[in-house]
Amino acid sequence: MAVSGLAWTGAEAAITKATIVGAGKGAGAFRQAGAIAEVVNKNSKTVNMTNQETAGFVANTRMIANSRVEFALTNGVFVDAIQTKQHPFDKERKASTNLRGIGPVAGAWLQIAVLADSGIMKVEDLKGKRFSMGPKGSNSVYMQEIVFKAMGIYDSIRKDYLKWEDAANYMVDGKLDAWGIPNPIPGPALLQAAQSRPIRMLDIPEKALDAFMKISKAYYKTEADMSVYRGMEGKKIRTIAYSVYMLAHDKVPADVVYEVAKHFYDPKNRDFILNVYRPLRDGLDQAQ
Secondary structure (H helix, E strand, O other): OHHHOEEOOOOOOOEEEEEEEOOOOOOHHHHHHHHHHHHHHHHOOOEEEEEEOOOOHHHHHHHHHOOOOOEEEEEHHHHHHHHHOOOOOOOOOOOOOOEEEEEEEEEEEEEEEEEOOOOOOOHHHHOOOEEEOOOOOOHHHHHHHHHHHHOOOHHHOEEEOOOHHHHHHHHHOOOOOEEEEEEOOOOHHHHHHHHHOOEEEOOOOHHHHHHHHHHOOOOEEEEEEOOOOOOOOOOEEEEEEEEEEEEEEOOOOHHHHHHHHHHHHOHHHHHHHHHHOHHHHHHHHHHO
């Protein structure tokens, strides 16, 4: 385990190496984990963090529960699910009892994008279309399956499982009709797509929103302003949202957890953190 690796330099204190996981490039959680690692590495004399790319929150939750990494970003829905062996963790060998919450990191809103000139106006119009669900092991796949199954169109969608940056490029190039991701606003890969061509963000139908609410109280219905994306200026969508949290497991020493939390949540580091990734403001505000 990475936390056991100690590097000594003369008479200096030992440096504990720790890994944090968020998601893959193009996802907000990759940027969030990177910002946490940067602020710790900039300020700590005892901990050095590495941001490891992953498929996303399903993979992260399993990795932290199996003590394969020291820190992970995920959501309350998956923490509860892996502790009670519910989907998507219903096939785990045993329920997890070793997770330790550290604090809030950011908010996330489910965002499904199409090109503004595509003629696709609502989720139901995705029937028969080519849609990227996101990488397998991601929350993108999990949440969009819920939406499409609730609307009765899951089997009719031509599904791909692309990385988010690839999905953005494929849609811009006309090789993909739509894709989505639960992310802060703006989502990095969504913003990338909108900078190339105007996009439309789709409302999540009420029937699908209700399906999320039946699964977990960690979800909440909301309207989200999409004005940051070209093509969506002055427009809001109806969607589902949740909070992102940072976790450790019970074998990570308390002083290492404290060191990471101290530097990430220290108000004197706020400007540095927001310069790295501004949507972290939600988590920092919530932690105060």
